[in-house]
Amino acid sequence: MKKLLILGAGTSGTMMANHMHKVLPHQEWEISIVDQDETHYYQPGFLFLPFDLIKSKQLKKSIKKFIPEGVHLVHGTIDRIDKEHDQVFLENGMVLSYDILIIATGTHIAPEEIEGMLEDQWQESIFDFYTYKGAVNLRNKLRMWPGGKLVVHISEMPIKCPVAPLEFAFLSDSYFLNKGIREKADITYVTPMSGAFTKPKATEALGHLLEQKNIKLVPDFNIERVDTENNKIIDYGGQEVAYDLLVTVPTNMGDEMVARSGMGDDLNYVPTDKNTLQTKIKDNIFAIGDATDLPASKAGSVAHFESEILTENIQRYIEGKELKKEFDGHTNCFVETGHGKALLIDFNYTQEPVRGVFPFSGVGPLSLLKETHMNHLGKLAFRWIYWNMLIQGKHIPFVTPTMSLAGKEIEESEQVES
Amino acid sequence: MSERTYAEINIDCNEEGYLTDLDQWNKDVAMDIAVEEGIELQEKHWEVLDYIQDQYRKEVPLTIRKIGKSGIVDIKTFYQLFPGGPLKKASRIAGIPKPVSCI
Numbered sequence: 001m002k003k004l005l006i007l008g009a010g011t012s013g014t015m016m017a018n019h020m021h022k023v024l025p026h027q028e029w030e031i032s033i034v035d036q037d038e039t040h041y042y043q044p045g046f047l048f049l050p051f052d053l054i055k056s057k058q059l060k061k062s063i064k065k066f067i068p069e070g071v072h073l074v075h076g077t078i079d080r081i082d083k084e085h086d087q088v089f090l091e092n093g094m095v096l097s098y099d100i101l102i103i104a105t106g107t108h109i110a111p112e113e114i115e116g117m118l119e120d121q122w123q124e125s126i127f128d129f130y131t132y133k134g135a136v137n138l139r140n141k142l143r144m145w146p147g148g149k150l151v152v153h154i155s156e157m158p159i160k161c162p163v164a165p166l167e168f169a170f171l172s173d174s175y176f177l178n179k180g181i182r183e184k185a186d187i188t189y190v191t192p193m194s195g196a197f198t199k200p201k202a203t204e205a206l207g208h209l210l211e212q213k214n215i216k217l218v219p220d221f222n223i224e225r226v227d228t229e230n231n232k233i234i235d236y237g238g239q240e241v242a243y244d245l246l247v248t249v250p251t252n253m254g255d256e257m258v259a260r261s262g263m264g265d266d267l268n269y270v271p272t273d274k275n276t277l278q279t280k281i282k283d284n285i286f287a288i289g290d291a292t293d294l295p296a297s298k299a300g301s302v303a304h305f306e307s308e309i310l311t312e313n314i315q316r317y318i319e320g321k322e323l324k325k326e327f328d329g330h331t332n333c334f335v336e337t338g339h340g341k342a343l344l345i346d347f348n349y350t351q352e353p354v355r356g357v358f359p360f361s362g363v364g365p366l367s368l369l370k371e372t373h374m375n376h377l378g379k380l381a382f383r384w385i386y387w388n389m390l391i392q393g394k395h396i397p398f399v400t401p402t403m404s405l406a407g408k409e410i411e412e413s414e415q416v417e418s
Numbered sequence: 419m420s421e422r423t424y425a426e427i428n429i430d431c432n433e434e435g436y437l438t439d440l441d442q443w444n445k446d447v448a449m450d451i452a453v454e455e456g457i458e459l460q461e462k463h464w465e466v467l468d469y470i471q472d473q474y475r476k477e478v479p480l481t482i483r484k485i486g487k488s489g490i491v492d493i494k495t496f497y498q499l500f501p502g503g504p505l506k507k508a509s510r511i512a513g514i515p516k517p518v519s520c521i
Contacts, residue, residue: 156483192482194503198518220503222482224493236482236497236504266487295479 001030004314005088005098007078007257009035009063011043011391012289012303013104018393019311021068024318032072032096034088038063041132042386044300047164047336049135050142051175058383059132066391078105081261083282100284100314103270105255107160107290107298109134113251114155116226126226126246129168130160138247142175147184148244153233154191155223158267159252160290160298163345165189166196166206167336168247173213174338188216190233190241195219199352202345205369209337252298254291269293274349275325277310278317286310295349296329304390305330305401311393330403332358334379342375344368348403354410359398361407368408424450436509436516440471443513451511455500459511463499465490467512474514480505481517 004020006013017033024031040063048054067073076090081101088096109130111118117126127141128134152169159165169189176182189196189210196206196217210217224236232242254268263281264270271280272292279285288310289303296302306327313323329349336342344366345353357364366378389396421428422435425446430438435454437443448467452459459467469490473480482505486493500507505517 157481194506222493236493237501266484 002028002099003097004029004031004100004102005096006031006033006102006104007081007088008104008106008255008291009033009037009040009067009073010104010106010289011300012106012291012307013102014040014063014066014391015304015307015393016102016104016288016310017067017071018391019307020314021071022393023311023315026070030072031070032074033067034074034076034078034090034096035063036075036077038075040066040391042383044161044386045383046129046132046135047167047171050129050138050168051171052139052143053171056132056136061387078255078257079260080257081263081285083261083263083285086284098284100317101286102310102314103258103279103285103287103291104289105257105291107252107254107269109250110253111248111250113253114223114226116228117155117248117250119226119228121226121228125231125244126228126248128248128250129164130249130252141245145245147176147181149186149188149242150245150247151188151190151233151241151243153189153221153223153241153246153248154193155248155251156192158298159249161333162297162299163197163333163335165191165247165249166210169215170209170213170338171336173215186216187214188218188241188243190218190221192222193219199347201355202353202369205343206335209371213338252290258291265293273325274329275327276313276323277306277327278313278323283317286314294327294329297331297333299331299333300386300390301332302330304396305332307393308395308401326402328402330401332399334375334382336376336379337371340373340376341371342379343371344375344378346403346408351403351405351408351410354408356408358407359404364407432515434510434516437513438515440474440513447513448511451513455507455511457500457507457511462491462495463511466496466499466508470508470512471514474512479517480509 006016039060042059045054045059076092079089079091081088086098109128123137127138129138152165154165176185195203197203221235224234226233232240234240258264258268270287270291272287274294277286279287288306290298309327316323332346334342334344347353353369356368358366358368366375422431429442469488485496496504509517
């Protein structure tokens, strides 16, 4: 028997377990997947939880439920990969050997990277919403919060779901309006980027929305430390922003296991070919999703598109064929803008988000880079799609793994080299 | 695309003033761009510029964190050398494209 081993049973790992179980002959291949947790979280829901827009129980299901029968689910913490001997060591002493390895260990927040962040004020006046616990604590805080200076902040790029902090700012505006305390809440958006987003057309549209919603923007802010005594964040250039409530996205880092295996970059991301998803570590090691160093968004949609291409490439690798250089960085994100509206962006390594309709040219029904109620319904429907189709490795109709230009308003000069 | 004159030669730049061809760059060009940014280049500046050009040629994406760990300067000094937006200013003076956070 040959062995395929998947590290991590989050969005990417679960999708790959389902895909590979379908395509690999069961009499020749044994598939195993390892994870330290027993709960699969619907991470896009962490954004809604602080505003009481979703119930906490809607975000949790058992990991086991989504691993197909016939795939071995191993519970344990990964110590390290021994790439020379094609083995993975777990902390409990177990050793798993493999012929092919897929790294899907994701990314997590590392608040300890910023001086002052992970001290006495953590989860008191400084919160994250990138963990289940953080989102629950923030919900409890916001329920009682009388108003004051709310600072929504990104520590450094790259982060998982790069539009989430913007959505958080937009939803805060709605939330405070509905509670009747909007005039008591002063909302500021602080980012290390030069504007609301990196890509020009989206930055313009999203920057305009910030203005419309009376949310102040502080760009080019690279945080050095949090001064918890005086409630302010300070950047390397000496710039200061005061807060009463700091909602931050701390530095994001790949799993420590990657560092222990001696294969990550300075943020523990795995060097990976951006078109084939084979790692630059060794030919029989592949990586997917947030764990990679790809210059693409760290987002579930990206992992979904990658999974279809990676499945084909692993089959080609087994057959000794050349890998397809097919992944184009395709990303598709709903951006919740509050008041029952959302906008949608669809882009890849070279094509920035533009206006248009999606997925059908001339029809939609979703609108690109434009706030509509229909897009909001799309975002809500996505939770069902996630549990019932996406992580089970089912193809989502009409949405191709590589980006389609159909329905997009493209100008000649907008295709840029990344 | 536009042309600007630095060190008495015409240099191809984009709308934001970043060089589009590193081969047109030389130290005199760098000094002229630095003047526009309000910076007088000293020895430490040149070390940083060398480092980021080298990283660019190796296709390593640049971040503030990476510069801080380069062993050339710490982040605080990097800000003092290129006040305001250090990575953007240093990239422009070094003749490489504006760094993007790829997201």
